[in-house]
Amino acid sequence: MSFPVEETDRLLSTTRSVRRRLDLERPVPEELILDCIDLAEQAPTGGNQPSRRWLVIRDPKVKAQLADLYREAGGSWLSERASALDGSGDPRERAARSGGHLADHLHEVPALVLVTIYGEHDGSGRPGLFDSVLQAAWSFCLAARSRGLGTAWTTLHLGAADKVADLLEIPDRVTQVVLLPVAYTIGDDFLIVDRRPARDITWFDKWGRTLQSPVDGRSPLFADGAGVTVEVDIDAKAAGIWPIAADINLPARFSDEFQGAEWIDDEPAVGARFMGRNRRDDLGEWEITCTLVDYEPERVFAWHAGDVDSPAAQWRFEIEPLLGGTRLRFSMVLGPGPSGLTALIEAMPEKEAAIIANRQKGQAANMRRTIEGIRDLAETQTT
Numbered sequence: 001m002s003f004p005v006e007e008t009d010r011l012l013s014t015t016r017s018v019r020r021r022l023d024l025e026r027p028v029p030e031e032l033i034l035d036c037i038d039l040a041e042q043a044p045t046g047g048n049q050p051s052r053r054w055l056v057i058r059d060p061k062v063k064a065q066l067a068d069l070y071r072e073a074g075g076s077w078l079s080e081r082a083s084a085l086d087g088s089g090d091p092r093e094r095a096a097r098s099g100g101h102l103a104d105h106l107h108e109v110p111a112l113v114l115v116t117i118y119g120e121h122d123g124s125g126r127p128g129l130f131d132s133v134l135q136a137a138w139s140f141c142l143a144a145r146s147r148g149l150g151t152a153w154t155t156l157h158l159g160a161a162d163k164v165a166d167l168l169e170i171p172d173r174v175t176q177v178v179l180l181p182v183a184y185t186i187g188d189d190f191l192i193v194d195r196r197p198a199r200d201i202t203w204f205d206k207w208g209r210t211l212q213s214p215v216d217g218r219s220p221l222f223a224d225g226a227g228v229t230v231e232v233d234i235d236a237k238a239a240g241i242w243p244i245a246a247d248i249n250l251p252a253r254f255s256d257e258f259q260g261a262e263w264i265d266d267e268p269a270v271g272a273r274f275m276g277r278n279r280r281d282d283l284g285e286w287e288i289t290c291t292l293v294d295y296e297p298e299r300v301f302a303w304h305a306g307d308v309d310s311p312a313a314q315w316r317f318e319i320e321p322l323l324g325g326t327r328l329r330f331s332m333v334l335g336p337g338p339s340g341l342t343a344l345i346e347a348m349p350e351k352e353a354a355i356i357a358n359r360q361k362g363q364a365a366n367m368r369r370t371i372e373g374i375r376d377l378a379e380t381q382t383t
Contacts, residue, residue, distance in 0.1 A: 014190040015142055018150030019102040022183035028110045030056070032147060033182060037113075040140035045132040052136055055114040055168060060107070065167055066157070067107035070179075073159030075103030090321075102152055102181065109181040113140070113151075114168070116176050133177040140180065150185035153178060203229075208364055212333060219353035222345055226356050227314075227333035230367045234326045236378040238298040238319045241326055244374050245317045246301045248274050248290075254373040255366040261290070270295050276305065280362075286340060288312065305339075312339030330371045332363055 037054050045052065057063055071079075079100040085093040106112070115137045117130040141151045157164055157179050164176060203209050204220070212225025220226040234241055244250060246268065248261040259277040272292045279285045293314075294302035300318055304311035318329040334341065334356070341359060345352045 011142060011146055013192045015145040016150070016190050016193070017098075017152045018183075018185055018190075019098045019152050019181075021186040022102075022105075022109055022150050022152070022181060023186050024105060024108040024110070024183065026110065026184045028149065028182055028184065030058075032149070033111060033113065036140050036143040036147070036149070039143040040136045043132075043136035043139045045136070049132075051118040051130075052133055053116045053118065053174070055116060055170070057112040057114065057168070058110070062167070063109070063112060064107040066112060066164065069160040069163050069167065070106055070154075070157050071103055072163075074156045075106070078103045078156075095323075102154070103156075106181060109183050111182040113180040113182055114157075114164075114176060115140070115178050115180065116170065116174050118174055120173050120175055130175045130177060137178050137180065144182060148184055148188065149182055151180045151182055153180065155179065200229075206360075209360055210331070210333070220356055221352055222335055222342060222356060225333050225335060226360060227331060228360050228364045228367060229329065229331040230364060230371055231327055231329045232371045232375050233322065234328055234375045234378050235324075236326060236381070238321055238326050240381055241319055241328060241374065241378045242298045242301075244377050245319065245328065246297075248276070250374065251366075251370045254369040257362070257366055259285075264289070268292065268295060274303075280340075284340075290315075307337050310337035311335070312337050312341075328371050328374060330367050332367065334359065 033056055040054075041050075041052065057066060067075075078096065081096045081100065083100070085096045087093075090096075115133055117133045119130050121130060137153075141153065144151050155178055158176060161176055164170070165174075170176065199210065199212065204211050204215075208229050209220075210227040210229055211220055212227070213223070215221075215224055248263070251258040252260045257278050257280055259279050261274050261276040263272070263274045265272040265274075270292055272295075274290050275287055276290050277285070277287050288305050290303045290305050291308040292301075292303050293308065294300045294316070298319060300316070302314075302316035304314055306312035312335065314333040316329075316331045318331075320327040320329065341355070345355055348355065
């Protein structure tokens with residue numbers, strides 16, 4: 001028997017980390033929390049071992065002490081960051097305000113649910129027994145949402161895990177995994193948030209390989225919009241990365257293919273053009289006019305190679321601020337317009353899939369060297 005997909009999707013897509021809209025005044029019945037735990041315990045567990053343990057903290061004195069440890073472990077920094085970013089327009093302002101609010105009011109939340117498991121990680125980096133906690137903890141969040149309760153996923157307390165264990169009398173060889181503040185929500189109008197679409201963050205068969213059209217298991221062809229995405233985290237601000245990433249000659253320093261470029265139009269803006277020079281052993285040397293199709297200083301620098309409406313390739317740099325750094329994303333999509341690559345495919349149509357795969361491999365290597373070069377330059381300038 002199938003489930004009502006619309007309701008299931010609404011639950012999955014609107015279960016948010018609720019911080020500022022937790023009702024701090026309305027008590028949460030114990031049985032309601034236990035119902036959520038019963039449902040969460042239906043989640044898979046490694047080796048089918050019943051080793052998860054749930055600690056529900058409601059005593060005001062204990063909550064206050066736990067909240068102090070939370071703030072000691074980093075909550076106070078969140079509050080200070082929220083104050084520093086207030087009114088700045090920084091894209092991280094909203095998240096900082098939310099995190100700071102929870103840190104300031106954690107002791108007032110009606111119930112704090114600490115999810116733990118018997119066992120300790122062996123330090124090997126391999127998934128261990130306690131990794132079975134995560135799916136159960138999220139099932140708890142979903143069950144809570146369906147009952148009008150809000151939760152917030154936080155692991156900040158782990159910075160003071162030993163002190164938390166002493167406070168809560170948690171025995172040795174029990175691992176704390178996640179702390180879930182639980183309360184009724186103020187309002188129920190939680191919306192789907194803006195996330196990258198699946199095709200932007202899903203690789204096919206090998207890391208970083210993208211597809212714009214479904215292939216359902218067959219080898220990608222040119223018409224499928226095969227591409228490559230590479231990413232790197234940089235210990236520098238967007239303002240320091242932008243002039244490097246937006247330098248049209250920079251890839252020539254790191255790539256075997258890009259030979260250099262020069263602006264045709266004076267001012268970089270959407271619609272501005274530059275001439276790129278390239279060389280490959282299998283395709284020879286060529287020049288191609290490129291047109292900016294997206295240009296947002298310190299955020300996006302994107303261009304189409306060849307015909308702007310039917311490009312030979314589509315290129316894009318994106319700069320994304322993170323807590324403590326910045327992520328640089330460099331993506332490329334082949335086609336849909338003609339190029340030296342399509343001429344090669346026309347000459348050897350029986351090898352199209354292999355030609356596409358080889359092109360992706362070569363581009364991935366060049367693009368990886370480029371963004372790592374940008375990272376090194378940006379971090380050197382920062383220091």
